[in-house]
Amino acid sequence: MNNSMTEGSEPTLTDKFQRGNVLASSCPSRSILQDVTSRWGVLVLFALLQGTHRFSELRKAIAGVSEKMLSQTLHALEADGFVLRTAHPVIPPHVEYSLTDSGHEVANRVEELVNWIEVNINPILSARDKYSSLKSD
Amino acid sequence: MNNSMTEGSEPTLTDKFQRGNVLASSCPSRSILQDVTSRWGVLVLFALLQGTHRFSELRKAIAGVSEKMLSQTLHALEADGFVLRTAHPVIPPHVEYSLTDSGHEVANRVEELVNWIEVNINPILSARDKYSSLKSD
Numbered sequence: 001m002n003n004s005m006t007e008g009s010e011p012t013l014t015d016k017f018q019r020g021n022v023l024a025s026s027c028p029s030r031s032i033l034q035d036v037t038s039r040w041g042v043l044v045l046f047a048l049l050q051g052t053h054r055f056s057e058l059r060k061a062i063a064g065v066s067e068k069m070l071s072q073t074l075h076a077l078e079a080d081g082f083v084l085r086t087a088h089p090v091i092p093p094h095v096e097y098s099l100t101d102s103g104h105e106v107a108n109r110v111e112e113l114v115n116w117i118e119v120n121i122n123p124i125l126s127a128r129d130k131y132s133s134l135k136s137d
Numbered sequence: 138m139n140n141s142m143t144e145g146s147e148p149t150l151t152d153k154f155q156r157g158n159v160l161a162s163s164c165p166s167r168s169i170l171q172d173v174t175s176r177w178g179v180l181v182l183f184a185l186l187q188g189t190h191r192f193s194e195l196r197k198a199i200a201g202v203s204e205k206m207l208s209q210t211l212h213a214l215e216a217d218g219f220v221l222r223t224a225h226p227v228i229p230p231h232v233e234y235s236l237t238d239s240g241h242e243v244a245n246r247v248e249e250l251v252n253w254i255e256v257n258i259n260p261i262l263s264a265r266d267k268y269s270s271l272k273s274d
Contacts, residue, residue, distance in 0.1 A: 018259060020255040022251055023198060025201035029255050033254050036250065036254065038174075042170065042174050062160055063160060063162035063163075064162035079265055079268045080261055080264060080265060081264025102260065102264070105257075106250070106254070109253055112249065116246055117170055118158065118159060121157035122155060124169055124239065125165060126218075128218070131215065131216045
């Protein structure tokens with residue numbers, strides 16, 4: 001993966017002409033970012049890093065997601081090529097969801113963000129308490 | 138920062154009892170994740186990595202954001218301790234927004250995700266085209 005721009009170095013010509021720009025509202029990279037960071041998208045990618053899951057297993061793993069929202073989220077991630085849906089031709093139907101190679105790459109980055117938040121939850125909650133007590137003074 | 142769990146190693150006792158779990162609906166880490174990955178939150182963090190901005194500069198940098206949504210987003214990120222709001226006592230009022238240390242840490246992870254999407258936009262868009270042509274067959 002080309003990470004040359006993460007360090008603040010000058011973008012190459014290829015970067016300039018071929019990469020997206022999420023700050024521009026018309027750039028399709030923004031809708032991809034929204035699929036990945038949607039309320040349930042981020043949790044589906046995170047959960048699928050643990051391996052292949054059936055729909056019902058995903059619903060159980062991600063507390064609070066409705067059948068409809070999980071279905072919509074999986075469709076969007078499948079359309080972007082991040083999730084592979086495999087339907088086994090058996091009765092009753094057996095459908096499994098897993099990450100593709102690019103799904104793994106994007107999910108790894110989601111995981112780093114999630115892990116950072118999970119590990120740093122206590123100082124963040126302290127900041128929240130401090131903020132709300134300042135605001136109520 | 139403790140990143141010991143990102144490599145799939147066994148969590149320590151401290152990790153087990155002190156870190157959040159975004160897959161549990163009642164865990165406050167989930168609402169922090171939502172502030173960070175909200176439609177505009179992710180773009181505000183990304184834009185603030187470039188440095189301190191005034192409100193009007195942020196609105197210009199993030200195409201499409203409304204005054205109301207930018208204000209709500211900045212409030213949420215300020216409450217979590219990620220964004221520092223500095224009001225200079227001058228006339229007319231001069232308010233600046235910047236990342237705190239923890240804001241930098243979380244924004245760096247957002248940036249890695251954004252960069253990956255921006256750099257990989259072409260294969261992702263090809264996957265989308267392939268998916269929609271398969272679905273319309």
